[in-house]
Amino acid sequence: MLQQYFYWKRKAEGFLSGSKYWAWPVTIVALLARFAFFAYPSGDYTQFLQPWFEELKAAGGLAAIGLPVGDYMVTYLYILALLTYLPLPGIVSIKIVSCVGDLVLAIYGMRAAKLLTNSESTARAAYTALLFLPTVLLNSGAWGQCDSLYTAALLACFYYSLRQCPKKSMLAFGAALAFKLQAIFLAPFLFYLWLQGRVKFRHFFLVPAVYLLAILPAFLAGRPLADLLTIYFRQTGTYTQLSMGAPNPYAWLGSLHVSWLTALGVALGAAAALATVYLLCKKSTAPSPLLLIKAAYLFALMLPFLLPRMHERYFYPADVFSVLYFYSADTPQKRVIPLITVFCSFFSSCRFLFGWAWVSPALLSLPLLCALVFLCRDTLAAAP
Incomplete structure (x- = not known):
């Protein structure tokens, strides 16, 4: 069975390398697969995302970013607030944002694969595989979660580390951490890069700088600074x-x-x-x-x-x-x-x-x- 898998894998790579328009059918089919799940209300959507969306909408959208809505990092709440202005059902607009994250994730994955393998067809195959990875597809299409957003930033962090661009790498990691605390899983990797001299100590200050920049709009809108600085501490006790x-x-x-x-x-x-x-x-x-x-x-x-x-x-x-x-x-x-x-x-x-x-x-x-x-x-x- 494993031999058959690799046979069809080689066939797919051959198709991907044969046309300069290969990305269009792959992307369209991947999005259609997600749209098939758009009507499905996951437990996270009904218990958390929908109430937060409705609360932001009732309070005026962006005018409500200073309110303590939900327990997610305010970066994602800004996105929810912007979505309240769209003439779409909340569940659709929320999942569309996650699908956009999928595309960014797949693009950075493709770029990283090209650096790792020096093969254009392999890079295209990685793009396809990431878009159709079951957990990626379900996370945005059915779950409505935003894990693609911070993971796309983690992939960008890894990509720039391959290119030995430490500033961009740390900025990307800061962006990931500004969405989800789980971005910390890649922190030992960055620590290793620092010990190897590929990242300077001063570059680590870019991470809290990105975080502070992310909470600034909510702070200016009236949310207490102490509340904004301790979001992740409160999450760990939920x-x-x-x-x-x-x-x-x-x-x-x-x-x-x-x-x-x-x-x-x-x-x-x-x-x-x-x-x-x-x-x-x-x-x-x-x-x-x-x-x-x-x-x-x-x-x-x-x-x-x-x-x-x-x-x-x-x-x-x-x-x-x-x-x-x-x-x-x-x-x-x-x-x-x-x-x-x-x-x-x-x-x-x-x-x-x-x-x-x-x-x-x-x-x-x-x-x-x-x-x-x-x-x-x-x-x-x-x-x-």
């Missing part, structure tokens, strides 16, 4: 269960509320990330592009797997980076790792989205653990 549906070891503990286990899990995740950075620095002094994609993918997969209180969609960045790893892998066997990642993430997402109660996040954590172990070994082996 859910206290060790497991929030993510396919990681905490899924075996159900919905327990144990504070000391939470602290232990955070310490474990931080220690594992720092240990990985140390080993990478010890083994390599000049990271290759191939090592960089492996490291970025590893951290994006490792942290949501080891940290407690993770939701299923927190593996979204890992799914996206897995595509770049897939197309840059030097052996077919290594391509099984991203397939496992996407498989586990897809089924855990469907469990939340469509009520697939028969899906067990605990059982899914086992193949994901295997993928993480093999990815870790492959990453460390790539460091000469």
Whole structure:
């Protein structure tokens, strides 16, 4: 079956490289696939996004950005406020924004794949794969979530790190962090780049600068500065269960509320990330592009797997980076790792989205653990 998969993959790449207008049919079909889910109201939309949208609309759209609406970062609330002026149903306009994020994500993924493989057809195949990646398609089309926005910025951060443009890379990371706290999953990767001399310490100040710039409109509109600076701190206390549906070891503990286990899990995740950075620095002094994609993918997969209180969609960045790893892998066997990642993430997402109660996040954590172990070994082996 794996041989048949790669046969059809080569066929698809041949089609993609045969026309300069290849992007149009791919993009149109991808958008139509998302439109098919537009009428579906996910739990997140009905419980959070729709009430926030209606509250902003009732309060005057942009005139309401100074109000404490919802618990998302204000950057996304600005977008919701702008959407209230469109003559479209809220669910449609919200999902359109996420679809735009998908396109930006796919474009940066294509550019990064071109740098990694030096192949135009592979870059186009990566663009296609990212648009049709199940978790990406469902996140915007059915879920209505905005994970594509911050992950697109993370991909831009990675792309500019390949090009050794540290300022642009840190600005992109700052933009990602200005949308979602989960952008922090790539922080160990940037720490590694700093230790390797590819990023200067002064460049890190661009991250809080972007954050401050993002909260400025809400501050000028009347929202207290202390409230704006502590949005993410409050978010971390919203859910206290060790497991929030993510396919990681905490899924075996159900919905327990144990504070000391939470602290232990955070310490474990931080220690594992720092240990990985140390080993990478010890083994390599000049990271290759191939090592960089492996490291970025590893951290994006490792942290949501080891940290407690993770939701299923927190593996979204890992799914996206897995595509770049897939197309840059030097052996077919290594391509099984991203397939496992996407498989586990897809089924855990469907469990939340469509009520697939028969899906067990605990059982899914086992193949994901295997993928993480093999990815870790492959990453460390790539460091000469």
